[in-house]
Amino acid sequence: MKFYSTLNRRCIVSARQAVIKGIADDGGLFMPVEIPAIPKSIMQDLPALSFLEISFQIAQHFFGDELSSENLNTIVTDALNFPVPLVSLDNGIHILELFHGPTLAFKDFGARFMARLLSCYTQNDDRETTVLVATSGDTGSAVANGFYNQPGIRVILLYPSGMVSEIQEKQLTTYSGNVQALEVEGTFDDCQRLVKSAFLDTELKASKKLSSANSINIARLIPQSFYYFHAFGQVKSPIESVFYSVPSGNLGNLTAGILASKMGLPVAGFIASLNVNKTFLRYLESGNYKPGGAIATLSNAMDVGDPSNFERISALYDNDSTKMNKEIYAASFNDDQTREAIGEIYGKYNYIMDPHGAVGYLGLIDFIAKKNVKDYQGIVFETAHPAKFSEAVNEELNFKVDVPDRLKECLTREKKSIRMSTKFNDFKEFLLRN
Ligand SMILES: *Cc1c(COP(=O)(O)O)cnc(C)c1O
Secondary structure: OEEEEOOEEEEEEEHHHHHHHOOOOOOOOEEEOOOOOOOHHHHHHHHHOOHHHHHHHHHHHHHOOOOOHHHHHHHHHHHOOOOOOEEEEEOOEEEEEOOOOOOOEOHHHHHHHHHHHHHHHOOOOOOOEEEEEEOOOHHHHHHHHHHOOOOOEEEEEEEEOOOOOHHHHHHHHOOOOOEEEEEEOOOHHHHHHHHHHHHHOHHHHHHOEEEEOOOOOHHHHOHHHHHHHHHHHHOOOOHHHEEEEEEOOOOHHHHHHHHHHHOOOOOOEEEEEEOOOOHHHHHHHHOOOOOOOOOOOOOHHHOOOOOOOHHHHHHHOOOOHHHHHHHEEEEEOOHHHHHHHHHHHHHHHOOOOOHHHHHHHHHHHHHHHHOOOOOOEEEEEEOEOHHHHHHHHHHHHOOOOOOOHHHHHHHHOOOOEEEEOOOHHHHHHHHHHO
């Protein structure tokens, strides 16, 4: 499979290059030149296939020409080694639980898959690859876990000191070995600037093999399409009208769904469920893309004013908002509505939802009512475990949600981080010395 840059369709690279580079030389994002059609035989077998079998079949279409099926199968099996259950609340409302990975959020799918793929692609290189990641929270923990102990790879995480939650900080700083956390005395923007400067520095580039694992890497996006197929196979009947409600921020999860539908998955419609950060909704209404500043909300992993994957969605619909509107419905909800939904879902179904999933639920309910949809099957993505955002959930439900063992265990480990100033020279020296 070859990949093109969203800024120039004639700039084409192999899967290996796309994954190692992360971003095209012209600054565009990589997209598959041809979206593979998943064979009818697999589509008919979906209910009988395991999540790993489905994942391997689809991964082969994207990465199979450069990797042996044995290697690719190992990558899929190691990376996605946790359950992905579809829980039915009632006849037409289902929850796809995407939080059973080690860091309790759906970012584990992409980060773990990318880590193993990158390690495999670089295994014969004589020099170690240094992966730099600036993080404001969730991404960093998934990346730290995903890359931990991957041969030939060293990971440097930069996070803003005092600006991530306690749980997040523990998830970032309690790895040792090949994962090093730098606690930057500045903001997330400072962290990002340090990483960007490193990629532009000729001396660093000459002595280190640098790579990045941020969310725009195509290797993080593709595995997110696997669970759309899996969820579809788990819905009993009638398969014609399945809607997916996706709590969205950078629009990566939604882009993966659109890819899945272009691969042949029958999708009746997508619901882009947003908090008050609604740049994408404004675009669908007006046809004009105007990014805004990020507004802080309860569903903070979706606090994005300028979603990076918009460029990809736009490319998939030939930059045409009318085409997009035929397949994607968007809706936006504030924190009060989110809190109320957490209470409602618990009251009605005895199900504990985190704030991100609650926004997804609201999106589905709103869509069904506004469009007067009958005979539907709605799948809401629950993107994080409620214990990860327990403050809001505990307050709304008036009790404490259970904390899973894998999170409890992480909270007891010792924080190990190196403090770093915001001066590029300090950071550069650190990289050269280590
Ligand atoms: C990152 C994240 C989102 C947003 O997903 P995008 O792919 O950026 O749209 C939603 N929920 C949780 C819990 C996340 O960590």
